[in-house]
Amino acid sequence: MQRGGGAVSYSVVLAPRMTVLDALFIVQRTIDSTLAFRCACRVGMCGTCAVRINGRPGLACRTRPSELGRPAMDVAPLAHLPVIRDLVVSMEPFFAQWKRARPRFRPKQPEAAATAAIPPDSEFGLLAAGKRDCITCGVCFAACGVRTTSGEYLGPAAVNRALLRIADPRESGGPERLAVLNEERGGVWRCHTTFDCTEMCPKGIDLTDSIARLKRGLAARGRL
Amino acid sequence: MIPLQRWTGIALLIYLLLHIRTIHTLSEGPQAFDRALAVFRHPLFKLGEVALLATVIAHAANGLTLTLFDLGYGHRARRRIRMVAAVAGGALFLAGGVPLFLGGVMGR
Numbered sequence: 001m002q003r004g005g006g007a008v009s010y011s012v013v014l015a016p017r018m019t020v021l022d023a024l025f026i027v028q029r030t031i032d033s034t035l036a037f038r039c040a041c042r043v044g045m046c047g048t049c050a051v052r053i054n055g056r057p058g059l060a061c062r063t064r065p066s067e068l069g070r071p072a073m074d075v076a077p078l079a080h081l082p083v084i085r086d087l088v089v090s091m092e093p094f095f096a097q098w099k100r101a102r103p104r105f106r107p108k109q110p111e112a113a114a115t116a117a118i119p120p121d122s123e124f125g126l127l128a129a130g131k132r133d134c135i136t137c138g139v140c141f142a143a144c145g146v147r148t149t150s151g152e153y154l155g156p157a158a159v160n161r162a163l164l165r166i167a168d169p170r171e172s173g174g175p176e177r178l179a180v181l182n183e184e185r186g187g188v189w190r191c192h193t194t195f196d197c198t199e200m201c202p203k204g205i206d207l208t209d210s211i212a213r214l215k216r217g218l219a220a221r222g223r224l
Numbered sequence: 225m226i227p228l229q230r231w232t233g234i235a236l237l238i239y240l241l242l243h244i245r246t247i248h249t250l251s252e253g254p255q256a257f258d259r260a261l262a263v264f265r266h267p268l269f270k271l272g273e274v275a276l277l278a279t280v281i282a283h284a285a286n287g288l289t290l291t292l293f294d295l296g297y298g299h300r301a302r303r304r305i306r307m308v309a310a311v312a313g314g315a316l317f318l319a320g321g322v323p324l325f326l327g328g329v330m331g332r
Contacts, residue, residue, distance in 0.1 A: 145227070192227060193293045195302055212294050 002076035047137025101158035106173035140197035152186035156197035156207035270328030
């Protein structure tokens with residue numbers, strides 16, 4: 001395990017269905033009570049426990065050591081985020097990019113009295129069904145190779161959020177989002193289409209598809 | 225992530241500049257051009273031709289798959305598509321690289 005800039009080894013006995021998070025709790029309760037890590041729901045809903053396991057980012061509560069294929073595992077804090085302590089990282093860079101993508105709903109009719117219905121079989125309903133489950137865990141951000149070389153890149157989660165907002169027929173904030181997405185250094189054009197974000201996303205969101213959709217949308221608008 | 229497209233693109237750009245520089249020697253007369261070409265007959269440059277072929281094929285195969293994905297096709301079958309591109313690229317490389325190596329480097 002990566003702690004305080006160095007590697008520390010712990011030995012724990014695990015039952016077959018235990019998770020990496022269970023292992024962390026065993027270490028904290030029986031070996032080293034100073035070990036710092038973050039968690040909340042323990043069922044893959046909150047995204048708080050994201051760490052790097054054997055070099056791949058993922059949720060500690062949804063990863064079983066028995067499925068990793070080897071008895072030893074390496075647990076480290078998420079990449080591309082500043083470490084606060086042990087496995088705890090600051091999500092500030094992630095949410096700074098998230099805010100740049102203007103994630104908040106900006107209705108066309110802010111004074112509308114009636115609730116706008118989005119039928120599940122509508123164009124937006126079908127698109128949103130596969131993309132609205134983001135839990136802002138930061139796994140895609142840590143998996144993204146572009147973030148390794150560019151601190152300005154929005155990251156897959158923010159782009160996916162922007163796509164959802166742009167595609168929403170009730171939404172009014174399209175033009176300024178498109179301007180951010182079309183940025184030369186921070187926008188969607190930086191994506192290398194390597195699918196790392198899609199492969200690592202614990203919610204199974206095809207984030208690369210979201211980025212590709214926006215690339216096509218921007219190209220169709222003559223924003224190349 | 226391996227930024228394959230970026231590195232092969234930079235390598236091809238360097239080759240292109242070298243190519244233009246060599247062709248430019250024509251303006252200095254036939255002797256100058258022959259002198260420039262003589263440098264490229266060295267086995268090391270022949271080996272470079274094999275590497276150039278690999279770079280072109282890698283850039284083209286990766287570029288085609290990326291274009292396909294960016295157009296929204298084949299996301300679910302991405303591993304299979306990449307495998308097909310790698311196998312096809314490998315076959316092309318062998319078909320072109322082996323004669324280049326045997327003829328240029330080994331002198332057969």
